[in-house]
Amino acid sequence: MTTDDPDPGVESPAVKRLLLGGPLTSAKQEQQLLPKRRALPIFASDALSSVAYAPQELLMILMLGGLSFLAFSPWVALAVVLLLTVVVLSYRQLITAYPSGGGDYEVARTNLGQLPGVVVASALLVDYILTVAVSIAAGVDNIISALPALDPWRVELAVGFVVVLVTVNLRGVREASHAFAVPTYVFIGSVALMIVTGLARWALGDAPVASSAHYAVQAESLTQAAVVLLVLRAFASGCSALTGVEAVANGVPAFRPPKERNARATLAIMGTIAIVLFAGLTTLALVAGVHYAENPCHLVGFDCTQPQPSLMAQVAAATFGLGSVPFYVIQAATACVLLLAANTAFNGFPLLGSVLARDGYAPKSLDTRGDRLVYSNGMIILGIAAIAVLVVFQATLTTLIQLYIIGVFVSFSIGQIGMVRHWQRELRLLPKTAAAERRAATTGLIINGVGAMSTALVLAIVTVTKFTHGAWLVFLAIPVLTALMIGVHHYYRNVQIETAMDDTVHFGAHGDVALVLVGNLHKPAAKAIDYALAAEHDTTLAVHIAIARRETAQLEADWEEHAVPVPLVILESPYRHYAAPLAGFIRDYREKHGSSVVTIYLPQYIVGHWWEVFLHNGRAKRLAQHLMLVHGVAITLVPWLLDSSKLIDRRRARPLPGDDRAGNHQASYGLVAHIDPQPPAATRRSLEG
């Protein structure tokens, strides 16, 4: 079998193939790696899309204090830009030190221990789920602003987008980047063009004027403490521009080599673009005099029965004119990028899940790559969790945004603290002579130290300003997830300890008996008897559980008629159970004949259609479940295919002399004399035809 030959349909139903594409060999994993130009849209859509709402959130909170508070906005925006710079620099350090894709989780676990590591992982998992929910809710909001008729289907739309994202992502990373690259680049290009145009018009004395520039706001008289709190809240809201920065650090293994250099470069490019767009958009909004209120009815002069256009829409309309082509391009690209931002989580969540599974903190099935080389189970879990969140919160952005960014800042802070410990250890271990390395470590220590302090400070601010607005839910979810992961880890360790090889293990059991369970004598039973005989156990007995007298009598008669070369044991079962009399028989047998491994042969029908399941009482399967609980017993299922077309290796299923219809009985021994005389090539062609 060549590696390019998708094997004949064992695990590939047609619908799955159509949606997801053919299976990929493990060797193709290298080819799935991403060049920078494709990695950028995948890992940056989250970080860049937040530009679409971060300035709006910032100005909106400041305006709660009145128009005069807008004077704080350049300084708050500057703080956000500085923080973004610090975080990007910090993550460049992290990529160099831990390029395996474990990100903050790996840093925390390595440098701070199990608990901080698992807390970071929990925080990140929660935030990935919220990223999907928030981005999709924001995208749907945008679409509904354009097409208000869709309002009744808000939740259904959101759920639909999640399903689409899961499907697209199950196809694999590279195909995903194709689909997502265009809108991201259009978004970057069109917003940059808008900023340049707007600022140029300002410089030329023709500053754009927003439609909301003339709306007045009633100023409230605030205490000094309230002023400080308001400015801090505005800063915390602006910090949503930082979400998604960690995505690149967690995605290093998906980059084309040299992985670290490419990842660092991509992170730097992304950071620069984010800063330019955020600063530019905020400046332009101030220049154009955008007035955006949390409750639009507080805007004096605004008809608050109408939807309030987003800050992005107001700036675009002021710069290019409402209804112009560039205006629509920006609106469409914004909506697209918001929806696609959710995609970042579909890269990060399954990757983190697989790392956790490998470390024994999450179910093993999260570390199983599907046949499209992606961690399918993680994607499906993320999709289900996001749908649950969207349904519970009815896809309302204002509620969801309160839960958001806390998880990110938990992992930012703990990760940066871990990096500080990392550089401290490096400095301790490096010899005094390695001046260049020591300098690099010192730089790292300073950068990550500043990063740790600032992100911890922001975490405190975010917590204080958001806790009562719903963020407590996140503070509940993180410990629960953490406890679950530690429990899973315990469980796996116990199983591992229990099943580890030790001195008590020795091979060479002896004494074994085969019991063939027979209801009535037909070919499936005969096949099971024959297979038991072929294995040449020390003893082979046929066992019948007597439930209906007529059936038992018929069996005894058939047994004689067909001269079955195996003794038939009849066991009474007054309660019509199957497992219990057998367990009793095994006990009695061992007491008489000594120790023995018992193999119970069960003939089992394999049906061709789903509905056939209802016509067989599934006794073999239920019985196997029960009998596996009996001491020293193994269960041999001898299949009888009711539909021969299901056979995996069809070459043997051709009717041959002595075969019956399904090729079940005699042919199933695979006698060499029965092998198809055709050469392999011809056989393959006939299989494909």
Place this chain on the structure above:
Amino acid sequence: MTTDDPDPGVESPAVKRLLLGGPLTSAKQEQQLLPKRRALPIFASDALSSVAYAPQELLMILMLGGLSFLAFSPWVALAVVLLLTVVVLSYRQLITAYPSGGGDYEVARTNLGQLPGVVVASALLVDYILTVAVSIAAGVDNIISALPALDPWRVELAVGFVVVLVTVNLRGVREASHAFAVPTYVFIGSVALMIVTGLARWALGDAPVASSAHYAVQAESLTQAAVVLLVLRAFASGCSALTGVEAVANGVPAFRPPKERNARATLAIMGTIAIVLFAGLTTLALVAGVHYAENPCHLVGFDCTQPQPSLMAQVAAATFGLGSVPFYVIQAATACVLLLAANTAFNGFPLLGSVLARDGYAPKSLDTRGDRLVYSNGMIILGIAAIAVLVVFQATLTTLIQLYIIGVFVSFSIGQIGMVRHWQRELRLLPKTAAAERRAATTGLIINGVGAMSTALVLAIVTVTKFTHGAWLVFLAIPVLTALMIGVHHYYRNVQIETAMDDTVHFGAHGDVALVLVGNLHKPAAKAIDYALAAEHDTTLAVHIAIARRETAQLEADWEEHAVPVPLVILESPYRHYAAPLAGFIRDYREKHGSSVVTIYLPQYIVGHWWEVFLHNGRAKRLAQHLMLVHGVAITLVPWLLDSSKLIDRRRARPLPGDDRAGNHQASYGLVAHIDPQPPAATRRSLEG
């Protein structure tokens, strides 16, 4: 193990026991048989409860033509009584000729062929479902008349009653009769007392007067054809008094011996009571001048915003006084009997289902008695079907009653025609000299001939008068069920033909190979290897599917370290599949080494808690499913219990020297030296403690 010893909890979770009682041995089946006084309430509640609504339906339809039409009522009632007599006599013949409980189905199949038999069975099954739905809807109607506050929960109440009935019936037939005997006898006694009292007052010149006696009805002018149709419709409605007569004939096997005589006697008693109650109640209603309208707003003088009291309630109020103790007793007993009538179906449906399953027309699982000796699956299916009907029709009696009694009359007619054929054949076969037998056969022929003609006529009337009122649904359901049953029969016959023993079957396969599938080397894998070695196959190989390089390398190292006495084969799997590379290996192996039976050993974890399922990826189970599709392969599952308390035979599970925690590995050979030295009695006590 004595027959009274319920075996130790293999198939008996505690909750199930609490609700349903302990298991019963097959030997106890005789003791479950019913004496007449207990059989009567069980099999008669359907037939007798219809007395509660049949007179009301009859008068209601006549009143559509105006008050003058009530003059027809004695004649219509007389026709119903005559028909009831004919049908009871006919069924006494049927019980003698076919006492096995197959009833009309068996008669039709034996005398008329497969198709009529299956049609009768379909009609009966549909009618059993409708019996449950109609009776419960009527009972709930009654309860809601008394407690109007319950109206919003009509459907929930009805569904609740079905669930209660299913639970009670799953406990077994005899317990059911205890619960149901009292209300049935109270109903018979109280209604009889009411009739005697009322007629006595009439005879003494103090006739009871119904509250509705003074309401006027606007007469309509009808054509002669319309008059005939109306009288026929009234007759068809009155015929609902006949439903349930067939129950006794279908329940003969549940009677205490002499079964047939007891069943015939019970049928005669039931028929007499039904006739007396029906005739008495109709007479009393006419005497008291009850005016009952389909739409109460057509009653001039009646406040139609109030619920219209049932005929039974009006007669009881007129005879004993509204609010008197006997009035309430009659109301309560009527409601009870209506609910319990549904119970008849819970005896008939599963019994018929088991007969159909035995004949190969229904899934085999319907012929499996549960551990309380009842056909549990049939009861559960009936319950689900009845709930579905109640939910779809929102438990409204007026809609449901339109679908009703058609099925019964289909089976009445076809069954009686079958009986006619039966007697004709008897007469042909009996020698001329057997005068007494010939006389009996001739009597039977006459009775069943009259029965066949009258029930066929009534079927025609019922069909014509009810078809457009919803009965077409039944005419759709019967053919669909019939087609399904014939399909099931075909299927079973094909499987039987395919699997029947024939000359091609011969025993004595030779050449076999065991493949132990190993992921990594731990005790479960070691156990599987050891069991394969114990069976002494011709060849035993360990096979590893290489998916992750590190895992494979680790396995090879462990293999050497532990000196596993089995060769290790590594199979590459570029698509990360398990089944396909194994199938390829088996093909190659057979080409080199000749024909062989292949037994694949799979170590399988047996978990202790439901949630553990999520922590194991269930690969062994999925793999077994796939590998069973490979030619000439049997699957041996070697269990590894993660929770030793699940072991069926706990006596062996005590930690013994050399055992590991779960007693899985060495102890699982069941070495005689390891058997607990305690005497069985002491062991049992410790098990129960």
